[in-house]
Amino acid sequence: MKETVITVKRKKIEIWTLVACFVIGNIINVYAIQKYDTPYSELFWSLGYVVTVTVALYVVWSVIRLVIYAILRPFCKKR
Amino acid sequence: MKKELSRRDFLKSAGLIGLGAGTLLSTVPWMEALADENTKKTIGEKVRIGIIGPGSRGRFLMNLIKKNPKAEMVAICDIYQPSIDKALKIAPKAKVYNDYRKLLEDKEVDAVVIATPLYRHYQMAMDSLDAGKDLFCEKSLSYTIAQCYDVYQKYKSTGRIFFVGQQRLFDPRYLKAMEMIHSGMFGEIQAVRAFWFRNGSWRNNVPDPSLERQLNWRLYKEYSRGLMTELGGHLLQVGTWAMQKLPETVMGAGGLTYWKDGREVDDNVSCIFSMDDGRRITYESVISNKFYGLEEQIMGNLGTVEPEKGMYYFEDGTVNGVTPKPAAGFMQMMKDVQNQVFEKLPFAGTSWEPEVAKDVKGNYIMGEDYKINTDGSQELINAFVEAVITQKQPERIAEECYYASAMVLLGYDAIEQGKKLTFPHEYRLNYLNHKHQAK
Numbered sequence: 001m002k003e004t005v006i007t008v009k010r011k012k013i014e015i016w017t018l019v020a021c022f023v024i025g026n027i028i029n030v031y032a033i034q035k036y037d038t039p040y041s042e043l044f045w046s047l048g049y050v051v052t053v054t055v056a057l058y059v060v061w062s063v064i065r066l067v068i069y070a071i072l073r074p075f076c077k078k079r
Numbered sequence: 080m081k082k083e084l085s086r087r088d089f090l091k092s093a094g095l096i097g098l099g100a101g102t103l104l105s106t107v108p109w110m111e112a113l114a115d116e117n118t119k120k121t122i123g124e125k126v127r128i129g130i131i132g133p134g135s136r137g138r139f140l141m142n143l144i145k146k147n148p149k150a151e152m153v154a155i156c157d158i159y160q161p162s163i164d165k166a167l168k169i170a171p172k173a174k175v176y177n178d179y180r181k182l183l184e185d186k187e188v189d190a191v192v193i194a195t196p197l198y199r200h201y202q203m204a205m206d207s208l209d210a211g212k213d214l215f216c217e218k219s220l221s222y223t224i225a226q227c228y229d230v231y232q233k234y235k236s237t238g239r240i241f242f243v244g245q246q247r248l249f250d251p252r253y254l255k256a257m258e259m260i261h262s263g264m265f266g267e268i269q270a271v272r273a274f275w276f277r278n279g280s281w282r283n284n285v286p287d288p289s290l291e292r293q294l295n296w297r298l299y300k301e302y303s304r305g306l307m308t309e310l311g312g313h314l315l316q317v318g319t320w321a322m323q324k325l326p327e328t329v330m331g332a333g334g335l336t337y338w339k340d341g342r343e344v345d346d347n348v349s350c351i352f353s354m355d356d357g358r359r360i361t362y363e364s365v366i367s368n369k370f371y372g373l374e375e376q377i378m379g380n381l382g383t384v385e386p387e388k389g390m391y392y393f394e395d396g397t398v399n400g401v402t403p404k405p406a407a408g409f410m411q412m413m414k415d416v417q418n419q420v421f422e423k424l425p426f427a428g429t430s431w432e433p434e435v436a437k438d439v440k441g442n443y444i445m446g447e448d449y450k451i452n453t454d455g456s457q458e459l460i461n462a463f464v465e466a467v468i469t470q471k472q473p474e475r476i477a478e479e480c481y482y483a484s485a486m487v488l489l490g491y492d493a494i495e496q497g498k499k500l501t502f503p504h505e506y507r508l509n510y511l512n513h514k515h516q517a518k
Contacts, residue, residue: 032408042407049409 021057025050106261107254109473117469121149124468129154129188131179131203132195133166136217140192140244141169143460150464157181159293179203183210190240190467193217196296197303201226208233213240213467215460219308220484227488228506231481240472242463243480245316249462250455253317255444256377256386260321265379265391268322271360272376273314275306278369280338281346298342305344306333306364307491308484315352315490316483317375317386318360325482325513326352326360328501331493337367341342350490355512362490389449390441398440433453478510 026043029050064072111117128144128366130137133155139461144150152170156179157163163175183206184189190213193203201221207214214234220243221227234241247253260268284293296302297309317324329352333345346367377384382393396403405411443449466473485506493500504516 028412029409031274032412034408036405036408036411037406038405038411042409046407049407049413 017061018054018058021054021061022050024057025053028053080251086117106257107248107475109248109462109476109479110254112465112469112471112473113249113458118465121465121468124149126150126467127187127189129156129176129182129185129191130154130166130173131182131191131193131207132162132199132217133157133169133196134159134162137192137194138166138169138280139456140194140215140460141166144192144464145169146457147461147464150460150469153187154182154185162482169209177496180206183207183212185443188212190215190463196224197308198296200303201230204230205233208237208239208241211237211239213463215242215463217244217246218312218480218484219243219304219487220480221488222304224485224488224492224503224506226330227481227484231477231508234477240466240470241461241477242459242466243484244456244459245313245480245483246455246459247313247317248320248455248476248479249458250386251453252386252389252444252451253320253455256384256391257320259391259444260377260379260384261323263431264382265377265384265393268377269358270378271318271321272378273311273318273360273374274363274371275310275314275373276364276369277366279366280340281366282338282340282342295342298344300343304346304488304491305492306346306366307487310364311348311350311362311487311490312483314362314373314375315360315486317480318352318377319323319363319482319486319511320479321375321377321384322354322358322360323511324354324356324358324505325511326486326502327355328353328499329486329490329493330499331490332497333494345494348490348494350493352486352490376517384444385441386444389444389451391444392439392441394436396439398442439483478508481508482510 029043029046032038033040095295109417124456126149128150130141130152133141134157137157141152144152152173153168154174154176155163155166156176156419157166158177167173167175174185176185177180191203193207193214193216195202195203195217197219200216200219201223204214204221208230216230219227220230259265281297283294285291292299292302298307303309329350331348331350333348335342335345338346347365349363350361352362372387374385374387377386380394382391384391393402406414462473463477485502489500490503502513504514505518507513507515509515
């Protein structure tokens with residue numbers, strides 16, 4: 001099995017992607033709190049849902065990126 | 080341990096210990112007859128009552144009268160000897176008549192209780208009031224709406240005391256429920272769904288076939304209006320009491336669907352009474368299925384009352400003052416998104432989730448320990464006795480009783496004619512939203 005190297009740049013991209021998903025999850029939560037007139041303590045108590053959404057968004061975004069990578073790869077090799 | 084409800088407890092629960100409880104008395108002024116201050120003044124007085132028709136219901140009332148120390152039964156009248164014999168066991172000293180007119184001539188009789196078959200009520204009630212007797216007539220008041228109106232007018236012109244057997248007017252559960260309803264606890268009452276379901280033939284065993292129509296009078300149109308007059312009046316009176324409004328129109332349908340044993344009256348009826356603002360009271364009765372039993376479901380935009388069960392429910396699920404927390408906003412939004420995604424599916428209907436009734440524990444109208452030991456019948460009789468002694472007709476009771484009978488009879492006519500009927504203006508009283516207009 002070949003050694004794989006995760007570059008610092010890749011790590012940063014993935015961490016920032018995860019943070020972005022987490023922020024989006026929280027924005028959705030704030031919107032829901034306002035829309036359904038529920039207490040702001042849900043920013044804390046609904047963290048479980050937010051984390052779930054964060055992971056879901058990250059997975060969806062990763063899949064999209066993999067698909068794009070798979071499509072573009074042949075063209076990259078030609079170059 | 081379950082509590083027995085004493086008379087004082089009853090009055091206390093109804094807010095009548097001392098007349099300071101003006102809130103209740105403003106909506107149920109007839110309860111004033113039973114207020115402590117008034118009943119103390121009549122101690123030692125005695126009302127002499129004659130019973131016309133001591134059949135099963137008549138004897139039930141006799142047993143209630145017997146419990147009242149301010150009343151004595153001095154005369155009975157019937158044409159059926161077994162009923163007379165049974166009645167004499169309850170009131171051994173009572174004089175026996177076979178003709179009610181002779182009983183009415185008896186100067187020792189102050190007041191009469193009429194518990195005969197429906198078709199006899201009218202003439203007996205009119206003659207009783209003409210004879211100067213105070214009148215307690217079993218429901219329904221008469222056989223037609225015109226007759227009911229005549230009796231009401233006779234009561235007004237003679238100034239006698241006039242009660243009809245609408246015992247829910249004195250039932251503690253109903254009094255308390257109405258106090259809650261009229262305070263706005265359940266919002267505006269939008270609809271009342273009343274039903275009375277039984278599974279039984281409603282037929283009495285007769286010792287001789289020649290007595291069939293006499294003893295099973297409820298089953299024949301010549302004597303009875305069936306499920307409308309025998310059961311409906313109680314429930315419809317509760318409906319208009321809750322809404323504080325009287326109906327403009329009624330539609331109805333009925334049929335003889337199960338007990339096809341030679342009877343003439345329907346065993347399956349349904350009526351819709353509509354107010355001028357579109358709110359409704361529905362009444363339904365079937366006597367071949369008892370699963371849902373008897374109830375008046377009084378539905379406001381904030382909650383529902385089921386007085387027969389002695390329960391009430393809030394739309395937000397509040398039980399014993401505790402309101403369940405709503406789902407987190409995040410989850411509510413997810414659910415809405417889910418509904419929006421799936422609602423366009425053709426098989427899903429208007430709601431993705433089936434809207435079955437919620438299994439909510441509910442709240443007790445009279446408290447969890449309250450044991451039902453009265454349906455108001457004893458208090459109704461007691462109020463009648465007090466009214467006869469004091470010669471003060473309790474406010475609104477005659478009108479509530481009149482309309483209970485008038486509504487069921489109008490419903491009966493709607494079923495028979497297969498038409499939507501408007502409450503005749505000539506039979507309206509100047510009561511609540513109704514105004515009388517001469518024909």
